[in-house]
Structure formats: structure tokens, C-alpha cells
Amino acid sequence: MVDSPEIGIPYLYKGLITWAFFWAFLDAFTIGANDVANAFANAVGARTISFRTAVSIACVCELVGVIALGSTVTDAVRKKMVKVDWFKHDPYVLALGMSCVNLGSGGWVFIATTLSMPVSTTHSVVGAILGIGIATWGASGVNWGYDGGFGGVVASWFISPILSGVLAAIFYLSTKFLVLKHPDDVAVRRGIALLPVYFFFAFGVVAGFMVMKGIPALKKTPYKVTVPVTFGIAIFFGIVGYIFCVPWTRRAICIFPGFFMDIGGLKEEDAAMHAKAFQAYSKTEEMFKMLQLTTCCFFSISHGANDMANAVAPFATVWMVYSTGTVSSKADVPMWLLVYGGLALDVGLLTMGYYIMDALGNRLTLQSPSRGFCIELGAMFTVMTFSRLGVPVSTTHCISGATTAVGLCNGDVGAVNWKLVGVIFGGWLLTCPCAGIVTGLLYWAIAAAPSPVAGNGFFSGYHG
Known part of the structure; x- marks a missing residue:
């Protein structure tokens, strides 16, 4: 393959970097509207916090995750679906492709958000990159295998929601039969007695999640370090829960009666669905609000630290090519780009987050703090x-x-909005192909378009 004469020449195609800057904003904006919103949807649906409070907390947590814990180095091509070395002969073609990835991925997630479909922004980026790879090299240019390839992505469409549902159902059914289904006063006493156990599990999972997923710098820490640290943190907070939170909760429940779900203002079909769901004593549910809010906050911080790369990595690659004229397997992520992405994410959550919070809140199934x-x-x-x-x-x-699984724990399939489940699953199946087709066609149309020659035709003022 012949090397492009543009290799090693920086600061070419200023128009490309300008448009890429805007498309990166769009991608981060839609991540905020869709991805971040689903982390707080259950808390808003359960009336643990209001929509305004959720947006305020999420904006702060996401920025903390992006700025304090976000990775300053990322893969030049996210998820390694396409080999970046294949573009080393023509770096500005890679820059064009990554710019199209931001536009195609962000455009699809924007459409999905307006349709109230919670989709994976990670898979949207993967689909967009597949579109670039196929448009450039054909099917052979894509890693279709399971290990690090598209096969693993397809498998995750089924494995992750099923496993997550099984675990959530186990947690909820244990809580339901150990605490919630007992008479009111007994349920409160049992809930208070089990608070240290809930603190142990909650902070143990949070600590493990942050070490293994949320903080990029710690992802490769060996098990002999992460496991003892995780258990140590879990035990510490279990003791804190026993010493401080048990007596505080006992007093708080006596003083503040709290409230349970209010289905006023819901659509008629949602109200009928909620009527089929088990509803626990309000004072018992009050105990779970603090635990639910804690998990939501750490989920949001982790998202800002880890998943923001879905939006900034393509633009970081464009910036790498623009500023150096070369291609590398890793792209530095400037701090200003992390802040830029974090602000765009917050704007997306603030302006369009209600679409997904509404869908995953009380429209899918009845929500409560314990659920x-x-x-x-x-x-x-x-x-x-x-x-x-x-x-x-x-x-x-x-x-x-x-x-969905926790909704089924009500013992009545009518307690779940299956029409909405179908819409959500359809969005999962459509994400990769839609993002890939749009991105691939856009990239191919631009890359294969005629290139004007200086001094000829329209660009020289000569039309004869």
C-alpha cells in the first residue's frame, strides 16, 4: 500500500477538526440523555429523589468521575473492533472515520432517546466503528470473533440482562420474604436489624465495582489486592451501619413517617399494572432510600470515569491525527476534552434525561426504594x-x-409492561446495525467523493 503524502504533516483539514468538535458534543450529549438517565431512573420512579435532585446529583457525580478518575489515555479505536494499524498509511482517513463515528453514534442514540428506548451507547459506538471497518476494508476488516470481537457484543445482549435480572431477583426476593412481607412493625424491626448486612453488600459491591470497572487505572489490579480491599471496605461499612445508622434509622422512622408511591398522574394502563404489584409498608421502604441513593451516586461516578471514553475516544483520535499527522494505537485525552465531554453529558441529561427516566421508572414496572x-x-x-x-x-x-426481573417478582406477569420491554429489546437489536449503516454510508460517501484539484474548475472560478 502506498503511503499518503500527508503522513507526519499536522494541522491539515481544519474544517474536519471543527466539525468533529461538534459531533463529539452530540455524542456526549446523547450519552447524558440516555446512559446517565437510566442510572437514576429507578430512584426517581421510587420517589427516593425528585427529577431535579437526580439531575443535580448526576451532573456533579459524572463530572467528578470524568475529571478525577477519567482515563487520560484511550484506545485509538474503541473496543478494538478494527485494527488501527490498517490506517497508518493514511492517517487523515482514520480521522474522518472517527469523526463519522461520533456523528453516527450520537445521531442514533438521539433518535432512540426521543423514542424512550434505553440503548447502549457503548454498542452504538461499536456499531459505528463496524460501519467504518466494513466501508473501508469489507467484512474481513472487522473482528467478528467472541474474544474482543463483535461476537462477544452479541452474546452480551442476552447474557448481561439475564444474569443481572437473576441477581436482582435474588436480592429482592430475599428482602421481600425476610423483611417486606411481615406485618408492619415486625418488618420495620427486621429491616433495622438487617441494615448492617445491607451496608456490607451495598458498599462491598460498590467498592468492587469502582475498582474493577469504574476507575480505569485500577482495572488491571490483581485479585490478591482487589478482593481483600473490597471485603475490608464492606466490613468497615457494615460496622459503620451497625454503630451509627441503626440507631439513627430507628429514631428517624419514628419522627418522619415518610410516604410511599403515588400513582397519581400516571397513564391508566400504568396504574392498572401497578395495582398488580406488591406494595410494602412505607416506613420499611424508607430505610432503603439512603442505600439506593448511595448506589446511584457511585454508579454515576463510575460511568463518568469509564464510559465517557465512548464519546471522547473518537474525537481524541481525530485530535491525535490533526496535531501529529500520524496514527498510534493509543490516543492521549487532554483534560480540556474530558471537561468538554462532561459538560456536554450534563447538558444532555438536563434537557432530555426525562425520556429514559420516565421509561425505566414507573412505566416498566412499579418502583420502590427496596426494588x-x-x-x-x-x-x-x-x-x-x-x-x-x-x-x-x-x-x-x-x-x-x-x-424487568424484579417486576416479575410480584408473581404476576401483568405487573410488567411487556410492550415497553419489547420496545427496549428492539432498540438493543437495532443499535449496532443502525449506527453502523448510518456511519458507514456517511463515511463512504465523504471518503469516496471526488476531490477538487486546486486551480481547476469551480474552485478557480473557471467553468468552461
Whole structure:
């Protein structure tokens, strides 16, 4: 293959870098509207916090994750679906492709968000990169295998929601039969007595999640370090829960009666669905609010630290090519780019986050603090486990699967909105092909278009 004469020449195609800057904003914007929103949807649906409070907390947590814990180095081609070395002969073609990835991925997630479909932004980026690879090299230019390839992504569509649902159901059924189904006063006493156990599991899963998934710098830490640290943190917070939170909760429940779900304002079909769900004593549910909010916050911090790369990695690659004129397997991520992506993400959550919070809140099944807490635990444990094993999974898929499974724990299939489940699953299946087709066609149309020659035709003012 003949090397392009542009290799090693930086700062070419200023128009490309300008448009890439805007497309990166679009991609980060839609991640905020879709991905971040699903982390807080259960808390809002359970009335643990209001929508405004959720947006405020999420904006802060995401920025903390992006700035304090975000990776400053990323893969030039996310998820390694296409070999970056294949573009070393023409680096600006790679820059064009990654710019199209931001536009194609962000455009699809924007459409899905307006349709209230919680989709995987990771898989949207993967699909967009597949489109670039196929448009450039054909089917042979894509890693279709399971280990690090597209086969693993397809498997995760089914594995992650099922496993997450099973774990969330186990957590919730244990809570339901040990605490919630007992008479009111007995349920409160049992819940308070088990608070240290819940603290142990909650902070143990959170600690493991942050070490294995949320903080990029710690992902390769050996098990002999992560396992003892995780258990140590879990035991510490279990003791804290016993010493401080048990007496505080006992007093708080006596003073503040709290409230349970209010289905006023819901659509008629949603109200009928909620009527089929088990509803526990309100004071018992109050105990789970703090635990649910804690898991939501750490979920959000982890998302900012880890998944923001879905938006900034393609633009970081464009910037790498623009500033050096060369291709590398790793691309430096400037701090200003992390901040830029974090702000775009917050804007997306603020302006369009209600679409997904509404869909995954009370429209899918009845939510409550205890349900939301178990859903978050099941999803986080699944993501943590598979991330450590190197299997690509989506937090969106895990949350959706866990929410559906907990809804089934009511013992009535009518307690789940199956029409919405179908819409959500359809969005999962469409994400990769739609993002890939749009991105591939856009990239191919631009890359294969006629290139004007200086001094000829229209660009010289000569039309004869």
C-alpha cells in the first residue's frame, strides 16, 4: 500500500477538526440523555429523589468521575473492533472515520432517546466503528470473533440482562420474604436489624465495582489486592451501619413517617399494572432510600470515569491525527476534552434525561426504594464481574434486565409492561446495525467523493 503524502504533516483539514468538535458534543450529549438517565431512573420512579435532585446529583457525580478518575489515555479505536494499524498509511482517513463515528453514534442514540428506548451507547459506538471497518476494508476488516470481537457484543445482549435480572431477583426476593412481607412493625424491626448486612453488600459491591470497572487505572489490579480491599471496605461499612445508622434509622422512622408511591398522574394502563404489584409498608421502604441513593451516586461516578471514553475516544483520535499527522494505537485525552465531554453529558441529561427516566421508572414496572436498591446491586455486580473477565457488557442492558426481573417478582406477569420491554429489546437489536449503516454510508460517501484539484474548475472560478 502506498503511503499518503500527508503522513507526519499536522494541522491539515481544519474544517474536519471543527466539525468533529461538534459531533463529539452530540455524542456526549446523547450519552447524558440516555446512559446517565437510566442510572437514576429507578430512584426517581421510587420517589427516593425528585427529577431535579437526580439531575443535580448526576451532573456533579459524572463530572467528578470524568475529571478525577477519567482515563487520560484511550484506545485509538474503541473496543478494538478494527485494527488501527490498517490506517497508518493514511492517517487523515482514520480521522474522518472517527469523526463519522461520533456523528453516527450520537445521531442514533438521539433518535432512540426521543423514542424512550434505553440503548447502549457503548454498542452504538461499536456499531459505528463496524460501519467504518466494513466501508473501508469489507467484512474481513472487522473482528467478528467472541474474544474482543463483535461476537462477544452479541452474546452480551442476552447474557448481561439475564444474569443481572437473576441477581436482582435474588436480592429482592430475599428482602421481600425476610423483611417486606411481615406485618408492619415486625418488618420495620427486621429491616433495622438487617441494615448492617445491607451496608456490607451495598458498599462491598460498590467498592468492587469502582475498582474493577469504574476507575480505569485500577482495572488491571490483581485479585490478591482487589478482593481483600473490597471485603475490608464492606466490613468497615457494615460496622459503620451497625454503630451509627441503626440507631439513627430507628429514631428517624419514628419522627418522619415518610410516604410511599403515588400513582397519581400516571397513564391508566400504568396504574392498572401497578395495582398488580406488591406494595410494602412505607416506613420499611424508607430505610432503603439512603442505600439506593448511595448506589446511584457511585454508579454515576463510575460511568463518568469509564464510559465517557465512548464519546471522547473518537474525537481524541481525530485530535491525535490533526496535531501529529500520524496514527498510534493509543490516543492521549487532554483534560480540556474530558471537561468538554462532561459538560456536554450534563447538558444532555438536563434537557432530555426525562425520556429514559420516565421509561425505566414507573412505566416498566412499579418502583420502590427496596426494588431500586436491589436493581442497582444486581446490575453493578453483573457489570463488575464481566468487566473483570473482559466480556463487554452494557450497564443499560443490565439495568433494564434487572428492572424487568424484579417486576416479575410480584408473581404476576401483568405487573410488567411487556410492550415497553419489547420496545427496549428492539432498540438493543437495532443499535449496532443502525449506527453502523448510518456511519458507514456517511463515511463512504465523504471518503469516496471526488476531490477538487486546486486551480481547476469551480474552485478557480473557471467553468468552461
